[in-house]
Amino acid sequence: MKIVKTISEVRAAVKAWRAEGLSVGLVPTMGFLHEGHKSLIDRAVKENDRVVVSDFVNPTQFGPTEDLASYPRDLERDATLCENAGAALLFNPEPSExxxxxxxxxxxxxxxxxxxxxxxxxxxxxxxxxxVSKLFHIVAPDRAYFGQKDAQQLSVIRRMVRDLNFDIEIIGCPIVREADGLAKSSRNTYLNAEERKAALVLSQAVKLGQKLAADGEASADAITTAMKELIEKEPLARIDYVKAVDAVSVEPVSKMQPPVLVAMAVYIGKTRLIDNFIYEG
Known part of the structure; x- marks a missing residue:
């Protein structure tokens, strides 16, 4: 596996692969990779001849009070995971590139x-x-892989690809969780032991919502209210939102008419974590 820093190196590699008639997959990441990212790379490797992983903490998606400077980074660790998973190229540009x-x-x-x-x-x-559009132009992949944990992002990317006529297939992959249910996230490293335990309230709320929906609760408000009440019992948790929206349009819904995305963002201490489930009936 090669690690490259420049756009020209990526394009040269992809051009050579295309000359051989090979298919190309892309896994965009912000680095500090975990098993969730590995699941995306694994699927990309299975479905494409060559796979590019981008490892770039993108400054334009962070607000002025957010954690750009402290966001975890470990290129050596990331490279080992990518190579072991079978990626062909790791693209790790500087912001100036x-x-x-x-x-x-x-x-x-x-x-x-x-x-x-x-x-x-x-x-x-x-x-x-x-x-993401810049990465699509740089790599020009056949397929790109995103995790369902960032469900709104997945919907946004799918719509952008449709609206801007990118000739790329977008593949959504399931949430990967720790053994105790916590959704894997690079930001989990911010949690101390007490906060790590408290963070389980997110996956517990997901399970509650899934059960209510499966048992026939038709009111989206009833489901999100029950989830909020469960989260509010955890002293270290502070809710940003718990909402039910149409899984395609991301517009609020009142009824659990599938597909419905039930998503949450919750602060555990100072760390903002997200989780969700999609109700498909």
Whole structure:
């Protein structure tokens, strides 16, 4: 596996693969990789001849008070995971490689970004759409792989690909969890022992919501209220949102008419964690 820092190196590698008639998969990440990322790479390796993993903490999707500077980074560890999983190329650019000093062009979206994380992080999805479209142009993959844990992001990327006519198949992959249920996240490393235990309230709320929906509860409000009440019993938890939305349009729903995305963002101490489930009936 090669580790490259420049756009020209990525394009040269992909051009050579294309000359051989090989298919290309892309797994965009912000690094500090875990089993959730590995599951994306594993699937990409299975479905493509060559796989590119991007390892880039994208500054344009962080607000001024968010954790850009402290976001965990470990390129050596990431490279080992990627190589063991069978990736062919790890793209680890500097911000200056991805964004010219006087860059003033962004990819933005209305509608799907007005709820959930887009509501509490107003510049976030502009940054996500911009960097992902840049990666799509740089790598020009056949398929790109994203995790369902970032369910709103997955919906946003799918819509962007449709609206801007990218010739790329978007593959959504299931949430990977720790043995005790906590969704794997790079930000889990911020949690101390007490907070790590408290964080289980997110997956417990997911299980409660799934059970209520499976048992026939038709009111989205009843389900999210029950989930909130469970989370509020945990002293270290502070709810950002718990909402039910249409899984495609990300518009709020009152009835559990599938597909419904029930998503949450919860602060455990100072760490903001997300989790969700999709009710498909």
């Amino acid at each position: 991805m964004y010219a000093e006087d860059a003033c062009t962004f990819v933005d979206m209305s509608g799907l970004t007005g709820e959930l994380c887009g509501k509490s992080r107003p510049i976030h999805f502009r940054g996500v759409c911009t960097v």
